[in-house]
Amino acid sequence: MSDAALAVRGLTVHFRVRRGLVGSRVVRAVDGVDLALGPGETLGVAGESGSGKSTIARSLVHLTRPNGGTITLGETDVTSLRGAALRRYRRRMQMVYQDPYDSLDPRMTVRDAIGEALAVRGLSRDRRPGEVARLLSRVNLPDALAARYPGQLSGGQRQRVSIARALAVEPDVIICDEAVAALDVSIRAQVLNLLKDIQRDTGVAYLFISHDLSTLRFVADRVAIMYVGRVVEHGPSLELFAEPLHPYTRALIAAVPSVTARGTKRLHLAGEPPDPANPPTGCPFHPRCPEAIDECRRVRPELTVVGPGRSVACHVAVRSFRSPRSAAEPSR
Amino acid sequence: MISIPESEAAAVVGVGETAALAEPRLWRRALRSLAHDPVALLSVLFILLLVVVALFAPWIAPHNPLEQFPNGLSDVGAPVAPGARFWLGTDQAGRDVLSRLIYGARVSLLVGVVATGLASAIGVVVGTVAGYAGGIVDSVLMRVTDTVLSFPILLFCIALIAVTGPSTRNVVLVIAFAYWTYLARVVRSQVLSLKEREFVNAARTLGVRHATIVRRHVLPHLWPTIIVYGTLGIATSILIEASLSFLGIGVPLPQASWGEMISEGQQYFQTAPWLLVAPGVALILTVLAFNLAGDWLTDLMDPAEREGGR
Amino acid sequence: MNHQSRRAETTPIPTDVDARRDPVVELDDLSVAFGSGSDEVEVVRGVSLRIERGQRVGLVGESGSGKSVTARAIMQLLPAPGRVSSGRVxxxxxxxxxxxxxxxxxxxxxxxxxxxxxxxxPLVRIGAQMTEMLRHHRGLSRAQARAQALELLEAVGIPDPPRTFRQFPSVLSGGMRQRVALAIAISCRPRLLIADEPTTALDVTIQAQVLDLLEAMSAESESAVLLISHDLGVVANFCDTIVVMYAGRVVETGTTDQILDETAHPYTLALLASVPSMGGDLPERLASIPGSPPAPGVVTPGCPFAPRCPIAQDRCSREAPALVGPPGRSVACHAFGDASWPRPVSVGGAP
Known part of the structure; x- marks a missing residue:
C-alpha cells in the first residue's frame, strides 16, 4: 500500500438531517467506500446526484469530517490531522471545483490568487512573479492575464487559473470535482487535454469525479460507479464501459445520449434514486433494477472481486460469474 | 416568472463583463449612476454641503453661536424674527439661530460619524468572529447580540446616560453600543454565506491560515455592506442624538445641538416658529439625505458584489 | 435509416416543398440586442427559422451562441434590456x-x-397552479380542471398524483419538477413547445426519462418541439431537424442525418469531434477547437468562426458567408460546395 498516492479505507460520512419539528435522521451520504489511487493514475468516480461522490471529495480535502474510515496520503494517515499538521498536508491534495464562477475570489487578481498558493508553498516574494508566469503558461494562458480579475475571464480561462492554483503547491493528488461540467463542449475538450498533458509531465494523480461517463472513459484509467453512498462497480475504464456488470452501470451507459447510437431505442431506467435518509432494504438499486431477484430485496450485496481489477456489488452479476460457463471466459 | 437560463446567462454576464473591463472603478460607476439619479445626486450634494459647513463652521457662521446679542431680543424680550441682521432670527436668549444651526451640524455629524464608526467596528468584529467560527462561539455572541437588540434603543440610551451622565462622549458611546448589533447580524449572515463559497474552500484546501482567509477573502467582501449600513447608521445616530438632546440628556448645554434647539423652540412655537422650523427642517433633510444616499449605495454596491460571480 | 421510418410514423413531415404546411412559428431575419447606443450588444443576428406543425427542431450552440435568447424572443419574454432590434417573429x-x-x-x-x-x-401548490391554467385557458370547471390535472400528472409519470397535487414545487426532485412543468406546458395542447435545456440540470437516467416523456407527450398533442441544447447527443436522438448557432448566427441547418453524416460547417464538425465517444478506440487527445467563442457583440467583418477555423482562408476574415443551400439545408461557409477549397487533414474525426 506504500506505493499508493492515496488510499481510502471504509470512508463513511453521515449527515444528520432534521425531519419535522422533532427528531432527525441520519443520512449515510458515504457508506464504507474503499478507493486507492497510484501515482500518476486517474481514478474516475461516477454517479448521479446524491450518490455521495462529491461528499467523498470534500472529506478527502477535509472540508467535511468523516465519521469513519481512514484516508492515507503516501504513508501518512491524514484522517484526523488538525491545525498546523493538517495545514502541512493540505497542499499535497488539491481540488479543482465545478463552478468556475465561484472558485476564484472575485476581488483578487489572477496573480494574487496563484501567488497565495505560492506563498503557502513557501516561495519567497521575489520569485513569485516568475513562477506565476510559468504556471500560467503551463495551463496555456497568456502572461497578460495575470493582472486580470476573475470577472474579466471566460469560464474556461477561470478553470485554467484554478488548475494553475492547484498546481502551484505541487500536490500529489488533484481532485477534480465535476471540473469540466460547467464548460462548453469545445472548451471542455481543451481542458481535458490539458489535464492529461499535465499528468504526463508531472505525474500527478487525479481523482476525477463526474456524472459524465464519456468524459470519464476518456480521462480515467479506472472507474468506480457509485449508487447511494456505495461503490457498486469498479474496474479498468475501457473494460468497464465495454462490458458493464452491474445493471445500474448498464442503465447509466444506456442513458447517455450519443450521436453514434441515435435512433436506437434503448430501455431506460424507471424511477428515481432512493432517498439516502431512507434507503430500501437489501440492494438499494433493487426497486429500479430490471433483473432483481428475491435475494436482492433482502440481502445487501457486498463489493466482490470478479476478475483482475474488477469488482461488482450485485447478486445476479456475481452469481453469473461463479457459474462455470461465464467464469471461464467472459465473452464480449 | 423569467430567469435567464444558465447558458445564456453567460452571454448576459458577458455584456456586464465587457462593461467591467472598460470601467472597473467604483468611483466611475458611482458618478455615472448619480448622473441618472437626481434624487441621489441631491442627497449626496446635501451631505457634502453639510460636511463642508460642519468643518468650516467658524468661518461660515455669521456670528458666535453662544453670544447673546443685546439687539437679539425685542423690547419686550422676545426673539427677533428672521431679517437682514439675523437671517434665521434669534432665540429666546438672543443668540443667532443660523450660527447655532451651523454649529449644531458639527455636533450631529460628529456624533453620527464617530458613533457609527465605532458601532461598525464592533459589529464587524463580532459578526465576523461569530459567522466564521460558528458553533459555541457563534451561539454565545449571537445570544448577546439578541439581548442587546431586544432593548428598545431610545429607552436603552436614556437609561445608560442616566447612569453615565450626559456628555458628548457618552452620547457617542451609548449610540455605538446600541447600534453595533444591527451590523453584527448582517455581517454574520454574510460571513456564513461567504464561508460556503468555493474560493474560501479553495484557500482552506491550500492550507492558508484562518486569520489570513478572513483578512484576504472575507473582509474585502463586507465593504459594500459596511458602507451601506454605515450610511444608514449615521442617519439613525443623528436621530438618536437629537432625541437625547431633546430630552436634555444629550450634548450638554450651552453647546448648540439640533435636538436641544427643537426642544427649546417648541416652547415658543406660537410666537417664534422659526426656532422650531429651522432645526426641524435641518434634521429632517439631513436624515432623509443619509437614508436616500444609503438606498442609492445599496443599489450601487449590489451589482459590485455580483460582478465576479452570479 | 431505421429511425427515420420510426419518426415517419409518429410525426409525418411532408418533404414536398409545395405541400409544406403553414408554419407554427416563423422567424424572419430576427436580431436581438441588449442595451442601446454605444453600449448596444447584438446577441442574435439575422436568424431565420421556420417550424412547422409536428416538427422537432433542435437548436444547438454553446453559451453565448444566442440560442436561449432566440427562444425568449419567440416567447416575447426577452429579459430587460433585451429587445428585438430588427426582423420579426x-x-x-x-x-x-x-x-x-x-x-x-x-x-x-x-x-x-x-x-x-x-x-x-414556489408559494402555490402544484394542483392550484395546474387548475388555474386549465380553467383560464380551457374554460374548465373547478372539478373538471382537477380531474384533468390529476390525469396530466399521471400521464407524465408522477407516482402519486393526488399527493403531488397537494404539494409545493420545492419539495419535488428536479426530475419530478420538470415532469410537472411539462404537464403544465402540454395541458393546453400548444402548437409549439419550446424546451430550453430541459434536461441539463438532471441526472442522465432522469434525463432519458424526461426526453422519452417529451417525445411521447409532443407526439400525443401533435405539438411541434423546439429543443434547445448544448448537447448534440440529446438533440440528435430527439429531433428531425437541427439548427446550429454560433456567435448569434445560424451557421448550419439540415435534417439530423444531414447534420451528422454530411456535416458541412467546420464548427459543427469540430463540435462533433470534441465529444469523447462511449465506444471504439480511445484517442490520446480530444479534437478540440482552439480559442474561445467571441464575446457577445464583438462584430468582425468576416465569418465569426474564422479565428478558430482550421480551414479558414483570407476571404473568411474579410467577408461574412451567407447562409446558402436548398430549402431545409443551408450552410454559412465559403467552403461549402467549393470543391477547390483546401481541406484540412485532421478535421474529420466526427464519429
Missing part, C-alpha cells in the same frame, strides 16, 4: 408583439426551461 402567420402575447403564450406556444422552479410559483 410570426406566430401562426401573425406578427408577435409583447402586448399581444397573452393570446398565444401558454396556449399556442408554451415553454419549459432548464430550471422549472423559475416557472413554477
Amino acid at each position: 410570426l406566430i401562426e402567420g401573425a406578427v408577435a408583439s409583447p402586448r399581444g402575447a397573452r393570446r398565444w403564450r401558454g396556449t399556442t406556444v408554451a415553454m419549459i426551461t432548464q430550471d422549472p422552479l423559475s416557472s413554477l410559483n
